[in-house]
Amino acid sequence: MAGTNPLRVAVVGAGAFGRNHLRVYRELQDAGCDIQLVAVVDRDIAVVKKAVADFGIAGFDSIEACLDTVGKLDAASICVPTVHHAVAAEPLLAAGVDLLVEKPLAANLADADRILELARKHERIVQAGHLERFNPAVTAARRYLHRPMFFEAHRLSVFTPRSLDVDVVLDLMIHDLDIVLSLVASPVREVRAVGLPVLSNKVDIANVRVEFENGCVANFTASRVSTERVRKLRFFQPHQYLSLDFARQDLLMIDVAAAAGMDPAQLAAMAQAAQAGGQHPSAGLSLTKVAVEQGEPLRLEVQAFLKAVHERSAPVVSGEDGRAALALALEINRAIAAHAERTGL
Structure with a gap:
């Protein structure tokens, strides 16, 4: 994935999932991949400080502060709680950042549609984080x-x-x-x-x-x-x-x-x-x-995302795929609720 300038990458949300994304991006950068991990964002200042110390990157408590300070970002992983996915995606997509959004894509279909509409509006890539x-x-x-x-x-x-x-x-x-x-x-x-x-x-x-x-x-x-x-x-x-x-x-x-x-x-x-x-x-x-060639699914997922960003190609797991899985999951939850009501659970 060679390019004139390395992709500048950030991770939003530095909990358990976010730290794994940080680790993989750093491993790929150290392995010569054409990227540069530049920032981490999390509302928990202690979490930000630890990520800054561990990965030697800039840390921020808001996406807006990150965008104002680090300048151009090319790609980001969104690893915040599901209910905040759409809120986190909006300023990043508006700033021209391609996104890898952890599963599920959103907490509801309205938020999922909002993410996809913004991606189309700003001509950005959204890959749903279904690493399996x-x-x-x-x-x-x-x-x-x-x-x-x-x-x-x-x-x-x-x-x-x-x-x-x-x-x-x-x-x-x-x-x-x-x-x-x-x-x-x-x-x-x-x-x-x-x-x-x-x-x-x-x-x-x-x-x-x-x-x-x-x-x-x-x-x-x-x-x-x-x-x-x-x-x-x-x-x-x-x-x-x-x-x-x-x-x-x-x-x-x-x-x-x-x-x-x-x-x-x-x-x-x-x-x-x-x-x-x-x-x-x-x-x-x-x-x-x-015969199965072993590999870490998250690393393979991130590599596929970066490839799509570099080549401006459709991601392997599109935002629409993420919406489809979410729609079925929500239909299942409605069926569970209906069963519980019928049986008096």
Whole structure:
């Protein structure tokens, strides 16, 4: 990504997500990438001071102060709480800054549309921060995609006090919603969902069934009150079953052409045993552990964003993609609310 002048980059929001963005930008700069990390913005002065000390950059408590002082910015990551995404995006887009906005794109569709309208008005790039799209196992799985008809997604996490400004659907499940939407490429026909608050005042665990117009069905389970961490996606398509582990970045593929009469649960059990090394495929089944080139999804995401900025090209995960995932997540939340009302929860 060579250029006449390095891209001048800032990070807005220096919490856990923001510090990771700062780290990745600095690593890319140190590796010779044509960028310069110049500033961090956060309302918490102590957080700003630590980031300034750790990364040797300018620090500010407001976007306006940053723009007034550092001069031209080319790109920025927005890592503030979701409810503040649109407010943070507005002055940056007006100043001609391209944005990588952490997921979810916004807290509601009105804010998402505001961000996208401003991006069009100022001819700026907005990339939605769905970093699991850049997981090497997802990238590998796309090569074998032909007609997925059934998905099973599980994303379980132990409870932490972060991201409690949103529910588990907007916090965790939205990763899988975005991936499945991109793989199915068909409008949603029906949503059924149930969810419960457990340790917070928002929904902490949810189970969802989505049917698409093309007949594909996807089941999603997300929990942030689990005793274990699980990030897996399985999908079935004619003559093939694929099992993807986000954390391990591995992909298992089973050719099921000879598996007439074997139900999905049996295939899933086979795949789980094979991944653990405890079972070999049955006669007539071809099992392959697909070669996956390992990599940090956030680094790959940031590199893709910087490439789009340099080349003035469409981002891999567009703002419109982010809006689509948000729209489905909000529809799911409405279904959860309707179920709770029906059942008196």
